[in-house]
Amino acid sequence: MLNPQQLKPEPAPDAGFDGPLYASRVKVYPKKVRGAFRRFKWAIMVVLLGIYYVAPWLRWDRGALAPDQAILLDLPARRFYFFFLEFWSQEIYYMAALMVLSAVGLFLVTSVFGRAWCGYACPQTVWSDLFFHVERWIEGDRNTRIRKDKMPLSVRKVAEKTSKHVIWILISIATGGAWIFYFADAPTLFPALFNGTAPAQAYGFIALFTGSTYLLGGIAKEQVCIYMCPWPRIQGAMLDDESLIVSYREDRGEPRGPIRKHPVPGEETGDCINCNACVYACPMGIDIRNGPQLECIQCALCIDACDEIMDKVERPRGLIAYDSFANQERRAAGKPEQFNFIRTRTVVYALVIALIGGLTTYFMLNRSDADLNVLADRNPAFVTLADGSIRNGYTVRLMNKANAERVLTAKIEGLGPVATRWTRGADSEVITIGPDSLVTAKLFVSLKKEDLEDVLDDGVAAGHMIILDQMGYVVASETMRFQGPRQ
Amino acid sequence: MSSEHKDVDQHSGTETTGHEWDGIKELNTPLPKWWLYTFYVTVVWALGYFIVFPAIPYFDGSKWDATGGVINYDQRAVVAEAVEENEARLKPYTEAIVKASFQEILADQELMDVAYAGGSIAFKENCAGCHGTGAQGFVAFPNLNDDDWLWGGTIEDIHQTITHGIRWEQDYDTRYSQMPSFGSDEILEKEDIKDVTQYVMQLGGLDHSAEAAARGATVFEEQCSVCHAADGKGDKTQGAPNLTDAIWLFGSDRETIYETIYYARNSVMPAWKERLDEATIKKLAVYVYSLGGGVEPSDAAAR
Numbered sequence: 001m002l003n004p005q006q007l008k009p010e011p012a013p014d015a016g017f018d019g020p021l022y023a024s025r026v027k028v029y030p031k032k033v034r035g036a037f038r039r040f041k042w043a044i045m046v047v048l049l050g051i052y053y054v055a056p057w058l059r060w061d062r063g064a065l066a067p068d069q070a071i072l073l074d075l076p077a078r079r080f081y082f083f084f085l086e087f088w089s090q091e092i093y094y095m096a097a098l099m100v101l102s103a104v105g106l107f108l109v110t111s112v113f114g115r116a117w118c119g120y121a122c123p124q125t126v127w128s129d130l131f132f133h134v135e136r137w138i139e140g141d142r143n144t145r146i147r148k149d150k151m152p153l154s155v156r157k158v159a160e161k162t163s164k165h166v167i168w169i170l171i172s173i174a175t176g177g178a179w180i181f182y183f184a185d186a187p188t189l190f191p192a193l194f195n196g197t198a199p200a201q202a203y204g205f206i207a208l209f210t211g212s213t214y215l216l217g218g219i220a221k222e223q224v225c226i227y228m229c230p231w232p233r234i235q236g237a238m239l240d241d242e243s244l245i246v247s248y249r250e251d252r253g254e255p256r257g258p259i260r261k262h263p264v265p266g267e268e269t270g271d272c273i274n275c276n277a278c279v280y281a282c283p284m285g286i287d288i289r290n291g292p293q294l295e296c297i298q299c300a301l302c303i304d305a306c307d308e309i310m311d312k313v314e315r316p317r318g319l320i321a322y323d324s325f326a327n328q329e330r331r332a333a334g335k336p337e338q339f340n341f342i343r344t345r346t347v348v349y350a351l352v353i354a355l356i357g358g359l360t361t362y363f364m365l366n367r368s369d370a371d372l373n374v375l376a377d378r379n380p381a382f383v384t385l386a387d388g389s390i391r392n393g394y395t396v397r398l399m400n401k402a403n404a405e406r407v408l409t410a411k412i413e414g415l416g417p418v419a420t421r422w423t424r425g426a427d428s429e430v431i432t433i434g435p436d437s438l439v440t441a442k443l444f445v446s447l448k449k450e451d452l453e454d455v456l457d458d459g460v461a462a463g464h465m466i467i468l469d470q471m472g473y474v475v476a477s478e479t480m481r482f483q484g485p486r487q
Numbered sequence: 488m489s490s491e492h493k494d495v496d497q498h499s500g501t502e503t504t505g506h507e508w509d510g511i512k513e514l515n516t517p518l519p520k521w522w523l524y525t526f527y528v529t530v531v532w533a534l535g536y537f538i539v540f541p542a543i544p545y546f547d548g549s550k551w552d553a554t555g556g557v558i559n560y561d562q563r564a565v566v567a568e569a570v571e572e573n574e575a576r577l578k579p580y581t582e583a584i585v586k587a588s589f590q591e592i593l594a595d596q597e598l599m600d601v602a603y604a605g606g607s608i609a610f611k612e613n614c615a616g617c618h619g620t621g622a623q624g625f626v627a628f629p630n631l632n633d634d635d636w637l638w639g640g641t642i643e644d645i646h647q648t649i650t651h652g653i654r655w656e657q658d659y660d661t662r663y664s665q666m667p668s669f670g671s672d673e674i675l676e677k678e679d680i681k682d683v684t685q686y687v688m689q690l691g692g693l694d695h696s697a698e699a700a701a702r703g704a705t706v707f708e709e710q711c712s713v714c715h716a717a718d719g720k721g722d723k724t725q726g727a728p729n730l731t732d733a734i735w736l737f738g739s740d741r742e743t744i745y746e747t748i749y750y751a752r753n754s755v756m757p758a759w760k761e762r763l764d765e766a767t768i769k770k771l772a773v774y775v776y777s778l779g780g781g782v783e784p785s786d787a788a789a790r
Contacts, residue, residue, distance in 0.1 A: 023517035220521075227519060379621030383632040383779065388733035393632075393779055424603070424777065444779050449733070 027149070028222060028285035030132055031142035031277075035304025044120050045129060053174075056181035060084070065403045065435045073183050085364070088401060090371070097360040101353060108349035110238040112341055113322070114245035118231065119299040124224050127175070127217030129299075131168055132283060138164045142280055168218040169210070176209030222284045225297055232294045242340045246298045247323040248278070248289040251331050259313060271315050278320055281305035288320055370408060371399040372476040374465050381483045388449035390484040396426075396441045398467065398476075400433040407432050407470055410443075414463030415482050416455035418445050445482065452484055459486035577601065581766045589642040592773055599773065606774025609767050613759065622778055626737055627754055632778045635734040638662050639723045640782035646772035652758035653726065661758055664725040669710065670749030677749075679706050684745045690719040690730045693739055 058070035060083055067074065072081040078089035087094060109116050118125060139145045139160050148157060180202050181189060192198040193206075216224050225232060239245065257269030272289070279287045281301045286293055288302045306320040327337045377393035385391055400406050410429045412418055422428055425441030433439045447455055455461045460483055467476040494503045496514055503512040536542065541561070543554040555561075580601040584592060592598045611620055617628045624630030629637065638648050648662060655661040669675040675683070686703030688695035708717065714727035721729035728736065737743050737752060759768055775781070 020517045021515070022520045022523050024520050223519065223521065227522070377621070379619070380623035380630070380632060383623075383630065384733055385633050385780075386635040386729065386732035386734055391632075391779060424599070442777075 025223065026285060028283060029142045029145050029280075030283040030301070031280040031305070032136060033281045033301045033304045033308075035307055037300040037304045041120060041129065041299065041301075045126050048121065048126055049130075053178050056178065056186045062086075063403050067185060069185055071182060072185075075183060086401060088371070088399065091367075094360065094364065097356060101356050101360070104349055104352050104356065107238050108346060108353060110235055111240065111243055111343075111345050111349060114239065114243055115231075115235055115296070115298040118225065118235075118297040119246075122297075124216060124229070125297060125299065127171075127213060128221045128283065130171065131218045131221070134167050134171070135164055138167070165218070169214055172210040172213035172218070173206065175213040176206040176211075179209045180205050222295070225284065226295050238345075240343070240345060241326040241329075242324050242343055244322040244324055244339070245292060246288065246296065246300050246303060246320065247292070247328070248272075248320050249318070249323060249328070249331075250289075251328060253289070253319050271310070271319050273309070273313060275309055277305040277309045278302035368475050369401040370406075370467055370469075370475040371401065372465065372467050372478045373397040374478045374480050376481055376483070382485070384485075385446065389446050390449075390452060391444055391446040392482050394443040394445065394480070396443050396465070398431060398433060398439045398441070400435065400437060400439075403435045405432065405434050408475065409468045411466050411468060412445065412463060412480065413466060415445065415461050415480065416447060416451050418447055418482075420445050447482065447484070455482070456484045459484050577605075581605075584769050585766050589646070589769075589772070589776075592769070593642070602770045602773040603777055605767070606770035606772070609763065609771050610774055613763065614771070617756075622775065627752075629736060630734070631775050632780055633734055634780040634782070635729065635732055636723065636780070636782065637721075637726045637728055637736075640776075640780060641784050642772055642776040642781060643784075644723075645775050645781070646769065648756070649768050649771050649775075650758065650760045653756040654753055655755060655758040658758035658760075662726055664714070664727065665753055666714070666727075666751040668749065668751040675706065675710065675748075679703075680745060680748050683707055683711065683748055684741060687719070687730050687744055687748075688739075688741065691733075691735070691739060692731070 055071050056069065059068050060070035060081070061068055062081070066079075066086070067081060069081065070083050072079075074081065080087040106117055135145070139148060148160075151157060177193070184202070189198055189202065193202065220228075253270045253272030255268070255270055256272040256274040257267065259273055260267075278289065279302075281304070282288065283299060283301065284295045284297060286295045288296065300322070303320050303322075307317040310317050310319055324339075326340075330337060373396070375395045375397075377395070381392070383391045383393070396410065398408065398410070400408070408431050410431060412420065420429065421444040423442045423444070425439055426443075431439055431441070460481060463480050463482065465478050465480045466474050469475050494505055494512070495501070496503055496512065499514060501514045501516060504515045506513050538556065539558055540556040541553045541559075542556060544551060545553070580598060583598055584602055587595070587598060592602055610618075610622065614622070618624050618631055619628075622631040629635075634640065636644065638644060638653065647660075651658045651660040651662065653662045654664075656663075667674055669683075670677065670680055682699045682703035683706045684703070685695045685699035686701075686707050689697070689700040689703075707715075707719070712719075714725050715721050715730055716727075719730040721727045735743075737747055759771075763771070
């Protein structure tokens with residue numbers, strides 16, 4: 001039975017809602033931290049920034065015909081050089097494989113160690129961290145900075161803030177400046193940048209990356225992770241109960257309470273003394289004790305901060321530590337901790353990595369230094385000649401990726417007794433092709449009228465073009481269709 | 488804000504907006520202020536864009552136009568400039584193509600590339616209407632890919648045809664010939680035409696009646712061999728097609744051949760020198776010659 005009372009409209013919602021629709025950013029003042037994870041982050045920062053700045057300056061001898069920069073993305077020539085490897089633009093699928101590998105690698109790391117990428121290796125984290133150090137070096141640690149920000153403007157305050165931003169911008173220029181060396185010969189470009197002869201694009205891209213480094217790493221910082229980055233939203237799907245994530249051990253810490261000289265009778269407190277050291281250390285401005293949060297990049301600085309306090313109050317370390325949900329529950333149930341790294345999820349990720357990595361490596365090691373495209377004319381698909389024979393036209397593109405001139409021979413297989421005529425780009429099936437270059441030739445293939453019936457099946461024959469080197473080895477092949485009238 | 492307005496969701500600890508639909512409440516998760524400011528920046532950007540670029544449409548009494556904006560940007564002008572630049576870039580090649588002989592063009596890879604590319608574009612603009620975009624031809628319009636040429640397939644022949652056209656009477660040098668309408672002009676009886684039709688089909692290797700073809704052979708010799716030659720292989724100086732090959736411009740069925748003899752076929756092609764400059768015509772000749780059926784001068788002499 002319908003109760004008429006239920007049909008009565010609810011009282012109109014209070015139209016006078018005046019809560020904030022837009023929130024001001026709460027500035028984060030992370031406190032200096034000492035400890036094992038801090039040292040680890042230092043080491044990672046040095047290694048990653050080192051790779052970033054040094055890599056374009058490495059040389060690799062490729063002879064006179066190719067650039068000698070070990071890592072070079074040569075966009076005008078559509079070549080990517082990586083030490084002993086040279087990729088042409090049509091091999092971009094290796095890039096796709098690399099990206100799939102990186103993504104699945106990220107899944108694997110996340111399912112084992114949580115957001116280790118975010119906490120240690122992400123450029124946003126590395127540069128934000130660097131910028132925080134600059135800020136701390138100039139303006140002082142957390143408490144000093146908070147106090148100074150509250151003070152009225154003074155010469156000293158302006159000088160400090162200005163020099164902080166100047167150093168941030170210098171770091172940003174160095175960041176943007178290093179980026180372009182991956183796209184041109186670094187030793188040539190470097191002096192050109194200073195005497196003004198570098199191309200306009202070089203300056204444009206330096207400006208672009210300087211701007212984005214300063215804006216994202218210096219100004220926006222944690223806002224990038226919280227509002228712009230999709231990864232915090234995706235990572236939840238990679239985590240499970242056994243994933244190690246930076247956690248506050250509630251079972252040990254609660255109820256929180258200060259250490260009293262004269263304990264209050266009947267007051268039972270956990271190990272957390274409510275000192276807020278973990279909160280002050282956090283570069284994201286959150287409280288780890290509230291449990292796993294979208295904002296937490298798991299940089300582990302709160303672990304260092306808490307361990308230092310625990311040492312002082314002579315309680316065991318690890319109140320905040322890499323821990324899993326499952327272990328929290330095990331301890332609550334009085335069972336020993338377990339660390340299960342080999343789980344269905346991690347095994348599947350590892351297998352996918354092994355499969356894709358193996359296939360990519362196999363194909364990369366077996367890739368030929370010659371490549372072939374055979375494009376059949378489609379308009380007209382075939383031409384009837386005066387003597388009744390049928391002719392097809394093809395555009396043949398032959399690529400020589402080796403750094404030496406080669407003589408290659410094109411052979412047609414599986415199309416019966418065909419007659420060939422090479423024009424425009426090649427004189428015959430024996431093609432001389434320069435180092436690191438491409439030959440485009442027009443090929444006419446014809447079949448005599450009396451052979452058509454033997455060769456064509458429903459108007460089509462499928463064969464191959466194979467490319468032989470001078471030793472007689474097949475270095476490339478491509479399918480080739482021959483079309484004629486349907487009988 | 489008075490405290491009785493505050494309605495906090497117990498589950499998330501987040502304040503709600505107080506709005507409620509069938510028991511569903513909306514949490515108030517404030518957007519960061521910089522996000523709002525970014526939106527304002529885009530608004531300002533849009534206003535600036537309106538001022539700098541052509542943006543505001545208006546009707547000037549006869550046609551629709553738009554305000555030019557501060558920089559008076561015009562994409563048509565950009566294209567025109569790009570076209571001009573390209574023409575300036577190609578000018579030395581174009582001049583060289585006009586000056587060089589065809590043999591020189593064919594031997595020079597660079598000139599050949601420019602001529603072929605330019606010819607390919609000019610073909611699609613001017614010739615594709617009749618000959619098709621792939622020069623594959625249609626009924627009555629020859630396929631230019633094959634090796635059967637009505638008026639000769641050397642590059643000079645092709646150049647001459649494009650320049651002066653075929654049966655283009657305004658052009659004094661046009662290629663000209665006229666096939667008589669054997670039926671409609673009552674030169675031959677219908678029965679004779681039927682016999683010649685059978686003979687032509689015999690020449691072309693098509694299914695035919697041997698008896699009728701034998702009668703037709705005599706008529707062919709008297710009436711047709713002057714142009715199509717005694718062996719039926721045609722005469723390129725008169726544009727008389729080879730009747731013994733596999734290519735039939737109008738079709739090879741009995742009715743079509745009969746119709747051809749009865750009414751005659753005298754197709755027309757315009758003289759392109761009236762519309763195209765010499766460089767373009769030479770590029771077109773190179774392009775058509777290179778489609779696969781082009782005849783080398785030595786081969787032409789041998790035929």
